[in-house]
Amino acid sequence: MIEFQFPWLLLSIGLPLLAGIFLTTSRMGFATKIIAVTSLMLGFFAGLGGWCEFSWRQADVAHDPVYGWLAARYFPVLQIDRFSSPLLMLQAGFALLTVGLTMRTKGKRVPYGELLLSQSAVQCLYCCTDPMWLVILSGVHLIFPWLELKQRGYRTRSFLVQAGGAWVLLGVGYLLLRLAPETMLGHLGQAFLLLGIVGRCGLLPFHCGTIDLFNKLGFGTAILGGSALLGPLLAVRLGLPLLPNWGITALATVAVASAIYGAAMALVEAEVRRLYCYLFMSHTGLLLVGLEAMTLAGLGAGLALWLGSTTALVAFGLTLRSVEARFGRLSVAKFQGYYEHLPRLAGLGLVTGLAWIGFPGTVSFVAIELLADSAFHQNRLAGFGVVTAAALSSIAVLRVYFRLFTGHRHRTNVSVRSTWVEDWGISLLIVVLVGGSLVPQTLLVSRLGAAEQLLSNQSNQSIESNGSNGSHKSDGTHGS
Amino acid sequence: MIDVVVLTVVGAPTLWLGLLGLLLLVGCPIRESFLAHGTRLAILISLGALLTIAVPMFLLADWSGKLYRVGEIVNLPASNFHLRLEFMFDGLSVPMAILTHLLCGTIAAFATNYLHKEIGFQRFFLLFAMFWTGMTLAVLAGSIETLFLGWELVGLSSALLVAFFQDRVGPVANGLRIWSIYRCSDAALLLAAVLLHHAAGEGEFSELSGRAGWPHSSGALPADVAIGAGLLFILAAAGKSALWPFSSWLPRAMEGPTPSSAVFYGALSIHLGAFLLLRISPLLDQSQLLSMVVVGLGLVTTLYAVVVGRVQTDVKSGLAFASLTQVGLIVVEIGLGFRYLALLHILGHASLRTLQLLRAPSLLRDYVELGNALGAQVNNRLGKDGRKANGRWFVWIYRFGLERGYIDVLWATVVLRPLSSVLRCCRLLESEWLLRLNGSDDTPTKARQNSHGLDQWQ
Numbered sequence: 001m002i003e004f005q006f007p008w009l010l011l012s013i014g015l016p017l018l019a020g021i022f023l024t025t026s027r028m029g030f031a032t033k034i035i036a037v038t039s040l041m042l043g044f045f046a047g048l049g050g051w052c053e054f055s056w057r058q059a060d061v062a063h064d065p066v067y068g069w070l071a072a073r074y075f076p077v078l079q080i081d082r083f084s085s086p087l088l089m090l091q092a093g094f095a096l097l098t099v100g101l102t103m104r105t106k107g108k109r110v111p112y113g114e115l116l117l118s119q120s121a122v123q124c125l126y127c128c129t130d131p132m133w134l135v136i137l138s139g140v141h142l143i144f145p146w147l148e149l150k151q152r153g154y155r156t157r158s159f160l161v162q163a164g165g166a167w168v169l170l171g172v173g174y175l176l177l178r179l180a181p182e183t184m185l186g187h188l189g190q191a192f193l194l195l196g197i198v199g200r201c202g203l204l205p206f207h208c209g210t211i212d213l214f215n216k217l218g219f220g221t222a223i224l225g226g227s228a229l230l231g232p233l234l235a236v237r238l239g240l241p242l243l244p245n246w247g248i249t250a251l252a253t254v255a256v257a258s259a260i261y262g263a264a265m266a267l268v269e270a271e272v273r274r275l276y277c278y279l280f281m282s283h284t285g286l287l288l289v290g291l292e293a294m295t296l297a298g299l300g301a302g303l304a305l306w307l308g309s310t311t312a313l314v315a316f317g318l319t320l321r322s323v324e325a326r327f328g329r330l331s332v333a334k335f336q337g338y339y340e341h342l343p344r345l346a347g348l349g350l351v352t353g354l355a356w357i358g359f360p361g362t363v364s365f366v367a368i369e370l371l372a373d374s375a376f377h378q379n380r381l382a383g384f385g386v387v388t389a390a391a392l393s394s395i396a397v398l399r400v401y402f403r404l405f406t407g408h409r410h411r412t413n414v415s416v417r418s419t420w421v422e423d424w425g426i427s428l429l430i431v432v433l434v435g436g437s438l439v440p441q442t443l444l445v446s447r448l449g450a451a452e453q454l455l456s457n458q459s460n461q462s463i464e465s466n467g468s469n470g471s472h473k474s475d476g477t478h479g480s
Numbered sequence: 481m482i483d484v485v486v487l488t489v490v491g492a493p494t495l496w497l498g499l500l501g502l503l504l505l506v507g508c509p510i511r512e513s514f515l516a517h518g519t520r521l522a523i524l525i526s527l528g529a530l531l532t533i534a535v536p537m538f539l540l541a542d543w544s545g546k547l548y549r550v551g552e553i554v555n556l557p558a559s560n561f562h563l564r565l566e567f568m569f570d571g572l573s574v575p576m577a578i579l580t581h582l583l584c585g586t587i588a589a590f591a592t593n594y595l596h597k598e599i600g601f602q603r604f605f606l607l608f609a610m611f612w613t614g615m616t617l618a619v620l621a622g623s624i625e626t627l628f629l630g631w632e633l634v635g636l637s638s639a640l641l642v643a644f645f646q647d648r649v650g651p652v653a654n655g656l657r658i659w660s661i662y663r664c665s666d667a668a669l670l671l672a673a674v675l676l677h678h679a680a681g682e683g684e685f686s687e688l689s690g691r692a693g694w695p696h697s698s699g700a701l702p703a704d705v706a707i708g709a710g711l712l713f714i715l716a717a718a719g720k721s722a723l724w725p726f727s728s729w730l731p732r733a734m735e736g737p738t739p740s741s742a743v744f745y746g747a748l749s750i751h752l753g754a755f756l757l758l759r760i761s762p763l764l765d766q767s768q769l770l771s772m773v774v775v776g777l778g779l780v781t782t783l784y785a786v787v788v789g790r791v792q793t794d795v796k797s798g799l800a801f802a803s804l805t806q807v808g809l810i811v812v813e814i815g816l817g818f819r820y821l822a823l824l825h826i827l828g829h830a831s832l833r834t835l836q837l838l839r840a841p842s843l844l845r846d847y848v849e850l851g852n853a854l855g856a857q858v859n860n861r862l863g864k865d866g867r868k869a870n871g872r873w874f875v876w877i878y879r880f881g882l883e884r885g886y887i888d889v890l891w892a893t894v895v896l897r898p899l900s901s902v903l904r905c906c907r908l909l910e911s912e913w914l915l916r917l918n919g920s921d922d923t924p925t926k927a928r929q930n931s932h933g934l935d936q937w938q
Contacts, residue, residue: 158917208910212918261906268903297559335649344507359636360629366554369625369670370561376674383674391667395660398639402656406646427505440554440563448556 001079002057007064008050009078012092013123015043020116033102036112040096040119047089047123054085060453078127082450083236086307088126094227094314095119098220101318101425103325110218111148118144118221122228134237135174138200138230139167145217145225154216162209166199170234177242194247197239201231201284203258214277219324222273223317226280227310232287240291241458252292256375256385259285263392267399272320272330275400282393283313283356289386290371298374299451304367304444308436312355312364315429316397319349322426323404326416332400335407341416346405348426353397355433357390363436366444486548486567488529489577490620493613496522500606515605516592520585522609526616527581534574545570545694547622561677566622568685572694572758572823576619579827583747583834584612590838591739600644604737607644611637611740615748619755622685624673627759631669631720631752635662638749641740642733654732661729665719669756672712679705685759695761695819703767710763710770713756714777721753721807724781727788728887730804734796738841741796746803746833751826754807757814758822764815771815778811784885791881795840803833 019039023032054062063079080088095115102110121141128134142163149156169192176189202210214222239251262282269275286309290302322345323338324330339346351362358368368390376383436443496518503510537543546569553563567573588608595601614633621627639662643655679701701709717723722730722745733745744750757764757774764770782805789801806829813822839846851858880886 155918157919158914161917208913208917211910212914264899264903265906268900268907295559297556297561300556300559335652337647339646347504354636360632365629366563369563370554370556370559372670373561373674373677374559376671376678384671387667387670387674391663394663395656398659399656402643402646402652406643407649407652409647423507430505441552444554444556448559 001061001063002059003065004050004053004062005065006049006053008046008053009064009080009088009127011046012043012050012088013078013120013127015039015046016095016116016123017120020113020118020120022113023116024113032112033099033107036099036116037096039116040092040099043119043123044089044092044096047092050080051085051089054080078124079129080127081129082446082453083303084126086446088123090307090311091122091126091228092119094311095224097314097318097425097429098224101322101422102220103322103419106218106325110220111151114144114147115221115224119224122224122230125228125230125233129237131174131238131242132178134234135167135171138170138234141228141230142167145213145221148217148221149213152216158209158212162199162202162206163213166196166206168196169193169199170196170238174238174242190242190244190247193238194243194250197231197235197243197251198254200234201255201258201288202281203231203254203285203288204261207258207262207281210281211274211277214280215271215273219273219317219321222277223314223321226277226317227314229284229287229306229310232284232291232306235288235291236454240454248292248294252289252382255285255288255292256382256389257285258282259289259389260385260392261285263389263396266396267392270331270333272324272332272400272404275332275396276317276320279316279356279393279396280313282389283309286368286371286386286389289375289382293374293378293382294455295374295378296448296451296455297370298378299454300444300448301367301371301374303447303450305364305371307443307447308363308367308433309356309358311429312352312362312433315352315426315433316349316356318429319345319352319426320400320404322418322422323349330404332403334403336404337406337408337410338416339405340409341412342405342418344423345418345426346401348423348430349405350398350401351430352426352433353401354394355430357394357397359394361434361437363433363440363443365437366440370444483548483550485529485532486569487550489526489533490550490567490616492522492526492529493609493616497606497609497613500602500609504602504606510602512592512596512601515602516588519588519605519609523581523585523588523612527578527585530574530577530581533569534578537569537574543571543574543694545573549622553625563625564623566626567620568622569620570694572755573620575823575827576755577616579830580612580615580619580748583743583830584608584615586834587739587743587838590742591737594739595737598737600646604641604644604740607637607641608740611641611744611749615752618752624669624676624685627756628666628669628673631716632666634749634752635659635666635720638662638733638744641744642736644736644740651735654729654735658729658733661719661726665716665726665753668712668719669716672709672716675705675709675712676701679709694759701763701766706763706766707769710760710767711773713760713763714770714773717753717756717811718777719753720756721750721811722804723753723777723808723811724784724885725887725890727781727784727804728884728891730800731792731797731884734800738796738837742834742837745800746837747830750803750807751810751830754810754814754822754826757811758819761814761819765817771817774815775812776815778808778813778815780808781811782808784808787877788881788884791878795843796837799833799836799840802836803829806833 016039019035023035028035061079061081099112099115118141121137125134125137125141128137146156146159149159173189173192173196176185177193180186199206214226217225235251239248243251259282262278262285266275266278266282269278287302287305290298290305293299293302320330323342327338355362355364358364372383372386375386548567548569550565550567553565555562591604591608595604598604610633614630614637617630618627618634621630639655639659642658643652645651719726730745734741764774785801785804785808789798789805792798792801806825810822810825813825847858
């Protein structure tokens with residue numbers, strides 16, 4: 001473990017936190033967005049700085065220097081490893097783009113303060129490796145969507161049942177595992193933990209709450225909440241070390257089924273928000289197939305998809321959000337024909353959508369091939385499922401493009417052209433997506449390094465667990 | 481030196497595509513003349529480089545094949561995974577690549593005038609560059625991964641060019657249908673690639689088919705893997721070449737502009753499936769079952785296309801089914817082991833069909849000119865055939881042809897409707913569950929208040 005030269009983590013968490021507290025407690029009017037963008041930009045640069053120093057010093061784990069005098073015993077609480085170092089920067093970038101691309105007309109409806117606080121909680125979760133703190137922080141993160149639902153006047157029961165229920169299961173499962181690891185209660189704890197992770201990921205059959213949430217929240221908040229991928233994060237941090245083989249297998253099976261189901265449902269869904277949520281569900285499923293493959297290649301492919309495909313999916317979502325900001329809630333039940341007004345957004349939407357499913361020339365191309373390969377090695381049906389989900393998703397993406405932008409000429413008396421901020425913001429992500437495809441080896445080697453670290457951590461914890469309490473993995477350990 | 485030449489062959493289309501994509505991404509206005517001259521120049525450069533490889537091969541009569549490794553995209557020895565950009569220059573790929581370049585150059589020149597001042601001129605040339613790049617990569621591919629790369633580019637450009645006239649619903653719906661079939665075909669190809677990786681640890685064609693070179697090589701895979709991978713390859717080829725039962729997309733693809741119809745569905749794209757079968761011919765040699773499947777598929781496709789093609793009322797659909805008839809015959813030839821014949825058939829048929837499709841928009845004018853030259857009206861022989869069609873079974877065949885073999889109905893009944901019903905049922909269940917969870921009225925409080933207010937006002 002190394003100590004950073006500069007408190008990158010504290011800054012990347014603290015700046016949005018301070019700005020969020022400030023914005024929720026005061027009315028700033030037109031300056032609200034400026035403050036939010038500035039704090040997120042600084043947070044992003046802090047994340048970038050942390051990642052650069054981490055990579056430059058070739059560290060395995062790193063923490064801030066400030067903790068030396070703050071409290072030495074809290075070292076393990078906030079630290080980044082190979083897995084989370086790029087994610088911290090990436091998530092800050094997503095938040096910056098989401099807030100930055102918010103149209104002025106929609107500014108009043110966006111709860112900037114809560115959004116910054118939520119972002120701070122997400123950053124904190126990425127910097128956290130301690131299981132107990134992960135459970136607590138994931139609970140804290142739930143407050144912000146709940147508050148926004150309340151503010152918008154929606155009922156919150158489905159959200160509380162799904163997300164709240166998943167959190168309770170996670171907490172109870174972890175406590176049972178910790179208190180009585182070898183008993184029947186411990187096994188029950190593992191089952192609870194598995195259900196909690198599935199619920200938090202929004203996989204089958206606990207996906208309805210997530211879809212409802214996407215439908216009711218602001219599109220920007222929904223994109224940010226989805227892109228944080230807290231469910232998969234919990235699967236990596238809690239599921240990999242604590243779940244037994246049967247749990248991992250069950251999670252992978254549910255993930256494959258969810259990936260196919262999400263992609264298939266996106267083919268018949270008419271409302272764009274719900275459709276996007278199904279695509280996210282499929283994406284989460286694909287990620288988890290890789291993460292739960294328990295091989296170096298599978299885990300590395302899952303982590304590479306986490307970076308590449310998530311970026312593409314967020315860019316796709318931001319494009320849809322920009323279109324929605326002009327024409328209201330979007331439907332793909334019939335052809336809308338917006339191409340004439342938004343030719344660049346149409347092109348950007350198509351490229352980002354295709355980049356998500358790993359089209360040649362984009363960053364995820366190799367990752368999706370590696371994922372299919374490793375899933376096939378693990379289980380032929382899983383490999384078939386991955387390929388099927390990718391094929392169905394690509395059909396859904398082109399369907400969205402055709403239905404929104406073509407088939408009709410939309411007439412309007414006012415200009416609805418995209419702004420330069422939108423064009424350049426999304427173009428920047430496309431440059432990242434296409435530029436990343438030029439250096440796939442670097443990306444994959446970095447993600448395989450992270451995968452190696454996760455697998456070695458997992459086997460260490462397993463050995464510790466065997467040494468102290470006897471193994472909770474009665475059916476063997478997962479080899480890489 | 482030779483590496484530079486190979487790089488030029490594949491680099492020219494790739495760079496041209498990248499340049500056009502970049503210019504359109506930054507919103508730079510592009511002049512028609514720049515697009516037209518640039519495309520022609522890029523094709524000439526690439527063709528020139530290709531000929532420097534092809535001419536010595538032709539003079540020395542050495543078609544055994546050389547594999548050029550341009551670069552290693554990914555190499556992960558710990559995970560036993562690598563992705564290489566490899567190109568094969570042999571008796572199969574070089575003629576196909578030359579044909580691709582010649583026809584693309586012809587079509588680029590034709591489209592410059594044909595689409596002059598068209599709103600989507602830039603879009604056409606961007607997609608055309610994507611198609612050309614995809615075809616070049618696919619036909620010169622030395623490994624399945626490289627083939628897959630080109631295969632996907634061809635698929636996307638095809639679907640988007642079918643939907644070129646995007647203000648109308650018809651072309652767009654047809655574009656989506658074609659994309660759906662192409663994606664199934666892509667999925668089969670990807671699975672085949674994964675299966676071969678799994679079995680042989682390699683995706684190179686030379687490794688899979690021995691060192692003898694095409695078409696004399698023999699398969700070196702275990703029988704079960706050969707059959708599994710072979711069937712997946714046949715499925716991929718069937719989707720791409722519109723073989724039965726995927727044939728229904730071909731006439732729909734004619735919704736696109738004539739230049740793209742000519743180069744895609746008359747000349748190059750439609751033969752890509754047949755090309756794939758030629759490329760994996762060592763696998764076919766290894767298994768009689770696979771050869772029989774290929775022959776059967778080709779025969780059924782030919783019969784189907786002959787029957788349906790006879791009753792088409794528009795020239796582009798008629799040409800589409802005429803193409804399909806020939807593709808079916810080519811597939812039969814491949815299944816029977818006549819590899820060189822199949823290759824020659826592809827080259828000849830692609831050239832002829834391009835010419836026919838390019839003349840299709842001016843067919844009536846051609847008839848008038850022909851009539852003027854002859855001094856009498858040109859006879860329409862279809863009328864004579866029509867008078868023969870009065871038997872009961874003949875009427876049935878006529879109806880079968882008119883309904884395009886009921887393939888659309890078959891797909892809708894067997895696959896699409898059941899799948900759609902299941903998914904809609906799932907959607908209903910989800911909605912019902914959410915309704916129960918949230919209560920019957922889940923509109924926002926403010927909206928509810930507004931609604932009540934309106935009720936009172938009324």
